[in-house]
Amino acid sequence: MNRLRILLADDHPVVLAGIRALVEAEPDMEVIATAADGTAAFDLADRLRPDVAVLDMSMPGPNGAEVAERIARYCAQCRVVMLTVHEDRAYVRRLLEVGVAGYVLKRSAPAELVRAIRAVAAGGLHLDPAVAALAICRDPPRPAAPEAAAEPTEREAEVLRLTAAGHGNKAIAQALGIAVKTVEAHKANGMGKLGFRSRVELVRYAASRGWLGSLQP
Structure with a gap:
């Protein structure tokens, strides 16, 4: 079985150790590297090309959003899951715009992070249920421009x-x-x-x- 190669980044050693233990308990996942700041996180992603990078939003140096944007630009095959305490719509929208594929709250059950990793690795988008409505359902999509008469091919x-x-x-x-x-x-x-x-x-x-x-x- 090919295991998912995971990069973890968080500046709190206890939190990082807990996430690592959680991920490594899954038979289809392995942690290939850890980082404690944004610069190290991107350097490791660029060098090791993991399948999924789990990033803390608030890291020293480039924050999680900045690292995610760099990964999307230079390491496109690596999917990003953001682990954060922020629940407001502005954060969710910002991260979606820079290419984050998974958004998990730190207060959520550990299984939520595991689900997010598997979902994004399979090519999907995973938002923590507590923030999904903020990102998608609060505002209806703006109607297509009047001149947009054709459907996408x-x-x-x-x-x-x-x-x-x-x-x-x-x-x-x-x-x-x-x-x-x-x-x-x-x-x-x-x-x-x-x-x-x-x-x-x-x-x-x-x-x-x-x-x-x-x-x-």
């Missing part, structure tokens, strides 16, 4: 689905066997047809269409 919809699930352009290009510039064009065309300007709007739309199986708003 099948390929544009596939690119949008993968984008909503947290995959970067390079990862989508590899998965679909197309060029990165083609991915960018499909994404721009699809977003334009739907009248969307942000990933948060796209995630809400994707959830309403059933594209994100692990996310139940």
Whole structure:
């Protein structure tokens, strides 16, 4: 059995040890490295290319959001789960925009983190149930622009689905066997047809269409 390779980053040693014990108790997961600050977390992700990085939002140096954004840009095959105490919509939206695929509250049951790791590793999006409604259901999606008369094509919809699930352009290009510039064009065309300007709007739309199986708003 191929085990998921996990990177953990948290600046509290006791918390980090607890997360490591939790993850390593799962037969399909292994912790390949740990970090205590944002700089080390990104350096390890860049060098080791883990399947999933579990990041603390509030770390010294670059914070979790900044590290997640760098990982999405330079280590596209690595999916990010953010572990945080923050429950407000601004944090959730910010992290969705930078490409985070999993959002778990530190007060949640340990099993929630394990579910999130498995979900994002499988290509899904996982939001802690306590914040899912904040990210998706409070505001309805903005209607498509009046001039947006066409539906996205099948390929544009596939690119949008993968984008909503947290995959970067390079990862989508590899998965679909197309060029990165083609991915960018499909994404721009699809977003334009739907009248969307942000990933948060796209995630809400994707959830309403059933594209994100692990996310139940």
